[in-house]
Amino acid sequence: MAKITINNLRHSYMPEPKRDEDFALKRVHLDWADGGAYALLGPSGCGKTTLLNLISGLLHPSEGKILFDGRDVSNETPERRNIAQVFQFPVIYDTMTVYDNLAFPLRNRKVDEAEIKKRVTAIAAMLELTATLSKRASGLTADGKQKISLGRGLVRSDVNVIMFDEPLTVIDPHLKWQLRSKLKELQHRIKRTMIYVTHDQTEALTFADQVVVMNNGEIVQTGTPIELFEKPKHIFVGHFIGSPGMNVMPCVIKGGKAFVNGHEVAADNAASSNGSSRLELGIRPEFVTFAEKGLPVNVVKVSDIGRYRVVDTRLGENSVKLIVPEGAAIPEGKAHLAFDKAHTQIYSDGWLAGEAR
Amino acid sequence: MSKRFLVPIVYIIFLMLPIYWLVNMSFKTTNEIINRFSLYPHEFTLDSYRTIFTDPSWYGAYINSITYVALNTVLSVALALPAAYAFSRYRFLGDKHLFFWLLSNRMAPPAVFVLPFIQLYSSVGLFDTPLAVAFAHMLFNIPLAVWILEGFMSGVPKELDETAYVDGYSFPKFFVKIFIPTISAGIGVAAFFCFMFSWVEMLLAKNLTSVAAKPIVAAMTKTSSASGYELGLLAAAGVLTLIPGAIVVYFVRNYIAKGFALGRV
């Protein structure tokens, strides 16, 4: 187990990267405590898998360092780093039994058979694989195979970190939830550092204590699920997390006050934004309500999502969505909206105004 | 470069040596071939090639070979296409047995068929025509083409067919306009294999022809006595038979790996 420090890490797949765009990973700093559950979240091609492979040692960084407990491992092999990884598609050794699959990493490390037996039995019980131990691994279902991949990481007591690369991709929807809770439970029980890469916000937010949101090879925000939801540091995070995503509309600041479409809107950080750059105002649909007076809008569409409804309105050119609980009245045509000031933020050039990046 | 690449490099050198020696011989004069051992032609000459390109019994044989190979390839693939489609999309009475029976023909030694084929094709008046050889080779090539094409077609989802029918395509129009372009790689691979077998086979090609349709493989046997006088000519004729193969393999180079696994890997 180890504390992971990532220092000024850059990576490019080209032999001689010059411009910023040549880098798949632009410049990344991270500090991860021992025993935590972390998620790397972002759309396809954002660099999250690159970062994962750099940590596991399948790739070596172009620049920067990776430290495990302060020891520089940037150029070490995956084996020396002592990590485990579960891949998108289950990797099992077809010709071996489930038992032999789980024992494989230990046998390669010359652990004695009695010790192997003890650990494999314990891990199999934890993963509910005991009944299948003597069966051929190739006969198992996708979720069983994925458990074996995970098990091969868990049997090693000295693993620094276990990494998951979109591990639920090939799992049936009704089993996804089961396997996810199993993972979370295991994380609590054995307290290993785990890193979970996904593009699915639900998976990331339910698994991790800390989520790292990435876009275009950069880290956009690191925080707990609540922080990401309540105070997105970048409009990308606002869009990417939450359903529907955050409302974003252009605004102007005059005398420390924000105006949208000529109407004044109270914002949490209006005073700290300077007027020189592209300014936008962001608020999540959860914090918008209908009111007697306020911003005048036209209601254009109501979608019923079950427990609540999503109402789409127009404020001038801008779309503003809000969430209305079941049973509450929805006005037709013209209406007024109120924004919750504590959750209304100004973004300057996409980034939360007044915050250090 | 890693040391293990030495293995394929050494292997390729081993493959190229006899080919080089053949090319080397083909540019030597008879005098040089008989009287000295030399690693490259000291008296470079194109005489052997000139003979082949001016003597009708030589270049005619090339034309005969190419005729039956082309006929065989086109016919085999054309007939195999609908059959492979049927095997990949439908179940029908006796389908599995039929498939295995077809494949079992690939296991028949050509030597077994020589005599009966001579009798059969004589009785229908095809003996000593390119068509006879083309038909005879179809016994081996059709099963192979069906097998390869079936492998590729099974990789095409059935939804493609269904979508086309929903869009109002008739079966023949769908097959020609949509399906065939989709599996063009498979057709290329199947044609490559048909070409390959038909081009390299000699036993049947030689025995089903006598004068008029004599193929290059038979024309060469007249010099294969290795008497030294004809070695240059034999080498030149051999070099010329490598060219069609080299051209064809160049065209399918990106599909070779997949093709040799018959689309099933």
Added chain:
Amino acid sequence: MNKTFNNKAWWMVLPVFLVVAFNALIPLMTVVNYSVQETFGNNEFFWSGTTWFQQLLENDQIMDSLGRQIIFTALALFIQIPLGLAIALCMPRKGPWVSVCLVLMALPLLVPWNVVGSMWNIMALPDIGLLGRGINALGIPYNYTRDPVAAWFTVVLMDVWHWTSLVVLLCYAGLVSIPDAYYQAAKIDGARPWAVFRYIQLPKLKHVLTIAILLRFMDSFMIYTEVIVLTGGGPGSATKFLSIDLVQKALGGFDLGPAAAFSIVYFLIILLASWLFYTLMMRNEAN
């Protein structure tokens, strides 16, 4: 894939069926016919029962050919399969050299079989051939037209030259289809190269290796042209294999009955061996 049951599909298979049936059934019927009859010319035939088949078993010459054939096929398989696999394992997986390698390797497969024979004939000539001259220069007496050992060595080497590429290409196709994740997982699990080969590559290559062994078995068991051009079955009958023997009997001797019986047994041996091998491989799979 779910296939629908439709007997109309027969119409699509019909042309193939007719052509192959014409080519396969009529000749086979002819052969079966001859194999149980005696003829003295003039198209007169007499029933002879299993006489020819019994003679076949007592014919030492044919039994010798069969013995040589089995040794040759065994040698071909034992050399070419491991060698082809080893070469495929050493090949680069990506990059511009892959195509070049594959094209060069495929070349011997496209050489007409008699040219393969001629090529090695020229190559192995003791006085002016690169191979023959080379071996003699090393002080080893080598003359494939006189010495049976030299003849066997040349024939086997020629077959290795001719067909190992087929095994390489098949194995290579199997290797490139193994996803990277398997190699990465093995690295993480601390597997040594041998373990990677034994537990990842070999199991994934099982199918292509089955095809390779089947094809190599069948083709080496039917070998005719290359050998007839290179050694003519000689010296003596040192390299006379089954097909050479059969063609001599069928075309040379006009012993139609014995040749036909020979043909049937020959074909059946190949069918049976292929079927046995295939069934064993597939049963293994099921367990």
